[in-house]
Amino acid sequence: xxxxxxxxxxxxxxxxxxxxxxxxxxxxxxxxxxxxxxxxxxxxxxxxxxxxxxxxxxxxxxxxxxxxxxxxxxxxxxxxxxxxxxxxxxxxxxxxxxxxxxxxxxxxxxxxxxxxxxxxxxxxxxxxxxxxxxxxxxxxxxxxxxxxxxxxxxxxxxxxxxxxxxxxxxxxxxxxxxxxxxxxxxxxxxxxxxxxxxxxxxxxxxxxxxxxxxxxxxxxxxxxxxxxxxxxxxxxxxxxxxxxxxxxxxxxxxxxxxxxxxxxxxxxxxxxxxxxxxxxxxxxxxxxxxxxxxxxxxxxxxxxxxxxxxxxxxxxxxxxxxxxxxxxxxxxxxxxxxxxxxxxxxxxxxxxxxxxxxxxxxxxxxxxxxxxxxxxxxxxxxxxxxxxxxxxxxxxxxxx
Amino acid sequence: xxxxxxxxxxxxxxxxxxxxxxxxxxxxxxxxxxxxxxxxxxxxxxxxxxxxxxxxxxxxxxxxxxxxxxxxxxxxxxxxxxxxxxxxxxxxxxxxxxxxxxxxxxxxxxxxxxxxxxxxxxxxxxxxxxxxxxxxxxxxxxxxxxxxxxxxxxxxxxxxxxxxxxxxxxxxxxxxxxxxxxxxxxxxxxxxxxxxxxxxxxxxxxxxxxxxxxxxxxxxxxxxxxxxxxxxxxxxxxxxxxxxxxxxxxxxxxxxxxxxxxxxxxxxxxxxxxxxxxxxxxxxxxxxxxxxxxxxxxxxxxxxxx
Ligand SMILES: Cc1ncc(C[n+]2csc(CCOP(=O)(O)OP(=O)(O)O)c2C)c(N)n1
Ligand code: SF4
Ligand SMILES: [Mg+2]
Numbered sequence: 001x002x003x004x005x006x007x008x009x010x011x012x013x014x015x016x017x018x019x020x021x022x023x024x025x026x027x028x029x030x031x032x033x034x035x036x037x038x039x040x041x042x043x044x045x046x047x048x049x050x051x052x053x054x055x056x057x058x059x060x061x062x063x064x065x066x067x068x069x070x071x072x073x074x075x076x077x078x079x080x081x082x083x084x085x086x087x088x089x090x091x092x093x094x095x096x097x098x099x100x101x102x103x104x105x106x107x108x109x110x111x112x113x114x115x116x117x118x119x120x121x122x123x124x125x126x127x128x129x130x131x132x133x134x135x136x137x138x139x140x141x142x143x144x145x146x147x148x149x150x151x152x153x154x155x156x157x158x159x160x161x162x163x164x165x166x167x168x169x170x171x172x173x174x175x176x177x178x179x180x181x182x183x184x185x186x187x188x189x190x191x192x193x194x195x196x197x198x199x200x201x202x203x204x205x206x207x208x209x210x211x212x213x214x215x216x217x218x219x220x221x222x223x224x225x226x227x228x229x230x231x232x233x234x235x236x237x238x239x240x241x242x243x244x245x246x247x248x249x250x251x252x253x254x255x256x257x258x259x260x261x262x263x264x265x266x267x268x269x270x271x272x273x274x275x276x277x278x279x280x281x282x283x284x285x286x287x288x289x290x291x292x293x294x295x296x297x298x299x300x301x302x303x304x305x306x307x308x309x310x311x312x313x314x315x316x317x318x319x320x321x322x323x324x325x326x327x328x329x330x331x332x333x334x335x336x337x338x339x340x341x342x343x344x345x346x347x348x349x350x351x352x353x354x355x356x357x358x359x360x361x362x363x364x365x366x367x368x369x370x371x372x373x374x375x376x377x378x379x380x381x382x383x384x385x386x387x388x389x390x391x392x393x394x395x396x397x398x399x400x
Numbered sequence: 401x402x403x404x405x406x407x408x409x410x411x412x413x414x415x416x417x418x419x420x421x422x423x424x425x426x427x428x429x430x431x432x433x434x435x436x437x438x439x440x441x442x443x444x445x446x447x448x449x450x451x452x453x454x455x456x457x458x459x460x461x462x463x464x465x466x467x468x469x470x471x472x473x474x475x476x477x478x479x480x481x482x483x484x485x486x487x488x489x490x491x492x493x494x495x496x497x498x499x500x501x502x503x504x505x506x507x508x509x510x511x512x513x514x515x516x517x518x519x520x521x522x523x524x525x526x527x528x529x530x531x532x533x534x535x536x537x538x539x540x541x542x543x544x545x546x547x548x549x550x551x552x553x554x555x556x557x558x559x560x561x562x563x564x565x566x567x568x569x570x571x572x573x574x575x576x577x578x579x580x581x582x583x584x585x586x587x588x589x590x591x592x593x594x595x596x597x598x599x600x601x602x603x604x605x606x607x608x609x610x611x612x613x614x615x616x617x618x619x620x621x622x623x624x625x626x627x628x629x630x631x632x633x634x635x636x637x638x639x640x641x642x643x644x645x646x647x648x649x650x651x652x653x654x655x656x657x658x659x660x661x662x663x664x665x666x667x668x669x670x671x672x673x674x675x676x677x678x679x680x681x682x683x684x685x686x687x688x689x690x691x692x693x694x695x696x697x698x699x700x701x702x703x704x705x706x
Contacts, residue, residue, distance in 0.1 A: 030488040033481055059488035061480060064520030071474035071517065075445065075481025078468055080495075081488055083481070101470055207466040207482055208495055210441035217469035218456035 014186040016147040016179035020086070020112045020172070021046035022186075023154035025056055026194040027110075030081035030201065033061035033072035038124045039176040040088040040114040066091035070098035077107040078216055080206030082158070084109065088176060089116035089130045096134065102169045103138030104232060105217060108161035108203070109169040111139075112154065115277070115328075116176040117364040125365020126176040128276060131305075132329040132338045138232055140170035140239055141306040145280045147186050149303075150174040152256055155189075158198045159246045166239045167203075168232070173305075175278040177365065189254060197253055236307045243304055260309040262301045263316060265291060269298030271380045272320040272354075274343060276302050279326060279361075279368050286373040297377050302339070310346040317347065322384045323356040324376055326396075330360050336393045357389050361396035372397045403437060403598045411436040412464075419462035420454040424627030426617035426634070427451050427533040429591045434502060434531055434613070435465065437601035442500045443486075445479035447509030448472035450540045450619075451533060473513035476521035476530055479503035483526045500605050501528040507548035508538040511574050522581045522610045529604040529611045532574070535619035543622040547572040550642070551690055552683075553674045555622075560677035565686055570693055578612040579648040587647035587656075590616035592634030596645055596656055603649070616643045624673020636668040641698040646705065653705040665691045 014022065021043050024032070034044040051060045059081075063069045069085045077083040087095065092113055102109050113131050117123040131141060140160055144150040150172060157170040174180060189197075205214050220228060240260065247258040264284055266272060275283055280301040290297050300316060302309075317323055325344075327337025335341065340358035347356055359376050362368045376396055383389055414435040421428055427450065435442055443466045446452045452469045455462040470478040479501050489495040503521075505514050510532035518530060537555050538544040545555040551570045554560040558567040579586045584607040589597040597615065604611035616637055618630040625633060637643035640663045645656040666687060669675035678687055 030492070031481065031484045033484065057488070057492060059484040059491075061484045061524065063477065063480075064516060064523070068474060068477035068480075068517050068520055071470055071477035072481030072484065074470050075468060075478040076485035076488075077481075079443075079482045079485035079489075081485035083485070097471055098474065207443050207468055208486060208489065208497075208499060210443070210466060210497065210499060213464060213466045215456050215461035215463050215467045218458040218461060219453045220458045224458050 011185040011187045013183050014147055015042070015181050015183050016150050016174050017042035017114070017181065018046060019147040019151040019186045020154060020174065022188060023151050024084060025050045026189070026191050027082070027084070027154065027158055027198060028056045029058055029084040031059045031061065031073070031076035031083045032085065033063050033069045033076065033083070034085045035063055035066045035069045035087070035091060037066070037088045037091040039116055039180045040086050040091070040112070042180070043086045043112060043114070066094040067098065070095040070102065073109050074098060074102050074105065074107055077109050078105065078206070079208050080201070080203060082201035084111060086112040086114070088114045089118050092130045092134060093118060096137070099134055099137040099139060101217070104228070106167040106232070106235070107169060108167055110154070110157045110161055111169065111171050112150070113171045113173045114176045114180045115173055123364040124176070126178050126328070127363045127365065128173070128328040129330070131171060131173045132331070134171070135306060135338060138168060138236065139306060140166070140168055141304070142170065142172050143276045143303055143305055144172065144174045144179065145278055145301060147179055147182070147184050148256070150179060151186055151188065152250065152254060152258065155194060155197055156246050156250050156258065160239060160243050162201065163242045163246070166235050166242050168235055168239060173277065178278040187254070193253060197250070240307050240309060258303060260304045260312055261316070262303065264299040264301065266298035266300055266316065268296060270296040270321045270384060271324070271377060272298050272300055272317055272322070273324045273326060273373070273377065274300045274302060274339065275326045276305065276328065276339060279328070282368055282370060283373055286370040286377070289370065290374060290377055295377060295381060308342055313343065314346050314350050317354060318350050318352050320354050322380045323347070323354050324380045325356065325358050327358060327360050328362045330363065336360070355383055355389050357383065357391070358393045359396045360393065366397055368397065403595065403602050405595055408433070408436050408598055411439070414442065414464045415455070416462050416464060420457060421450065422621055422627070424620040424630050425450070426535060426591045426619065426630050429594070430531065430533045430615050430617055431504070433594055433597045434601045437598045438500050438605040440498050440500045440605070441465070442502055443482055444468070445470070445475045445482065445503040447475035447505035447514055448540070449506035449509050451504055451506065453540055472509050474517045475503040475505040475509060475514060476518040479528050480521040480524065480526045483528050503528060503530045505530070505532055506539070507532060507534040507536060508546045511547045511572055519581065522578065522583050522612060525609050527609060529601070529613065531613045531615060533615050533617035535617045535622060537619070537622050539619050539622045548574065551693070552669070552678050552686055554677060565678060565683055573697070575614045582651065583610045583612065584608065585611035585647070585649055588614045588643070588645055590634045590638055590643055590645060591618065592616070592631055592638055593645060593657065600647060603647070622674070625671065629671070633671060636663060636671065639663045640665050640668040640694065642668060642694050644698060644701055646701060653701070655701060655705045665694055
């Protein structure tokens with residue numbers, strides 16, 4: 001494969017939703033079954049125009065709910081058809097039961113999730129409570145910082161999910177409104193290059209193979225269920241390597257490199273902040289400002305939340321003194337958000353044991369800005385100074 | 401030529417014996433008749449319920465055709481996805497066979513929790529047949545009421561007690577609701593009349609677009625009846641006009657069976673443990689109301705079919 005230079009002529013001004021819809025056109029799934037919900041709606045609308053204009057050969061199923069969207073997608077993916085859907089928040093929550101069936105049946109479905117706060121109270125703006133609610137559902141979860149990453153993650157997700165060592169469904173997460181509706185320059189790839197990169201959908205057996213009938217979704221009791229779940233867990237473990245090798249392959253194609261996470265000024269940092277999604281951009285800017293003032297702060301932006309790359313994270317963060325974990329979701333466990341709990345567990349057996357604290361922020365689309373990130377970093381600097389934590393969980397940018 | 405028993409007997413049976421349904425259960429007959437009604441390959445979907453759990457205990461399966469169980473409330477949506485995959489792959493030349501699609505669901509999975517999924521799939525016009533095997537309660541979880549449970553029936557969530565006589569409400573007329581979807585073919589059938597059942601299934605397979613069949617399917621356990629009573633009780637259901645046999649073909653209603661000697665609801669209900677308490681003194685009024693409702697529904701059906 002030849003390396004495509006980031007030629008500005010290949011870039012187009014696109015919103016995140018447009019970029020994802022564009023990626024879906026290029027993937028041209030055999031079946032898309034979807035249901036509208038803000039802020040994902042545009043994806044299904046734009047994709048519908050591709051169907052209506054004959055730009056894709058996809059069978060589009062305008063289902064009557066997200067529950068049926070995921071149910072139909074399970075049926076079609078099991079029938080030898082590359083199958084996709086897309087959703088947000090309450091839609092994802094309504095799919096919850098079938099998310100587990102998709103992964104438990106080992107169906108490589110790809111689904112963009114445009115992150116939005118879960119009701120109630122109802123709120124249509126960005127946070128990660130939807131995706132975090134599905135974190136134990138056996139889906140690969142890739143987070144995107146911007147429309148470009150959402151676009152690039154889509155193709156990689158197809159390859160990861162369908163890889164014979166993985167065979168698990170995958171979510172491509174992008175922040176509602178901030179990414180989905182924000183316009184930016186996106187470098188797109190040629191349709192042919194994408195075709196070649198993703199190849200044909202292959203599963204070992206299809207329901208439509210009437211000569212070799214199979215029974216899918218059987219009653220699986222005490223004597224076998226556990227082994228099937230164990231195999232699923234193992235597939236998730238194996239997916240880490242696959243994610244990395246597919247990222248390398250994609251880099252050759254696109255010139256853009258992806259890993260399990262991205263480090264920014266982390267090498268010599270004393271304070272690290274850990275983020276998911278679009279907040280990374282704001283954090284990068286703030287870090288530059290603070291670095292100019294001599295504060296040694298860096299960032300780790302996690303791309304792959306499932307599988308959780310614990311070994312790599314432990315290594316990457318071992319040298320810092322303080323870690324501030326930013327969660328755009330609460331878990332109501334009373335001990336912080338999901339990213340915090342997991343990262344804290346990982347750092348427990350690090351020899352250096354950095355101090356680690358949680359910042360829950362941006363719920364329901366509450367703005368996160370450089371001022372707030374600076375406030376957080378200054379607090380983390382105080383923690384470093386004191387050599388101990390005041391509290392595990394801090395709420396950033398909320399009226400107390 | 402329309403299907404007859406002789407022809408049906410020659411067809412390969414697409415479900416094997418040795419499944420774990422109770423002796424005398426109605427739905428194995430439903431499966432046999434429905435899948436025997438087409439010679440094309442069939443892909444089957446099934447909702448969670450007695451049918452699914454008794455036929456697919458891993459690593460065994462009773463199904464000789466491709467089969468998918470997804471969840472309780474989404475048999476229709478799941479098969480709609482399978483059919484969409486088929487349409488897509490056929491258009492692309494990746495599949496060339498003629499394949500038929502059937503979604504099975506119990507009354508719980510159809511009238512209640514799967515109602516929306518069913519309605520959506522029918523409205524979207526998928527080329528599929530939905531078959532409800534109606535045994536009048538949630539049998540798999542231990543005989544709880546559904547909206548298909550007949551009035552007066554004892555179930556474990558509408559137990560007959562000192563002040564209650566069982567389920568208070570009449571059953572939902574789902575078949576008529578499905579007819580209101582304006583789909584090409586809707587029919588009500590029973591395991592008491594196998595030729596009628598198979599012919600209706602054959603029609604359902606042959607229409608272009610969605611078809612819905614509601615099949616009366618006895619449950620010896622839930623109804624508290626003998627194991628050899630399935631046929632007689634089903635026949636009683638049609639002879640009393642509690643479960644009329646009819647079809648709605650492109651909007652035209654047709655009654656398939658008019659009992660020469662209509663039996664009373666008392667006669668039919670008496671034979672089943674689930675109604676036994678209705679025959680205690682003091683419940684006469686309830687039985688009269690039940691009879692009147694069945695008569696009224698039957699008259700309504702005859703009018704529709706005029
Ligand atoms: C979402 C969900 N709710 C509840 C159940 C439990 N459940 C499984 S089967 C069933 C009843 C099935 O009743 P029906 O559809 O009438 O089929 P039958 O068992 O009578 O054949 C119930 C309540 C479930 N599996 N999934
Ligand atoms: S409980 Fe009823 S429906 Fe279930 S297998 Fe037994 S007879 Fe059939
Ligand atoms: Mg039932």
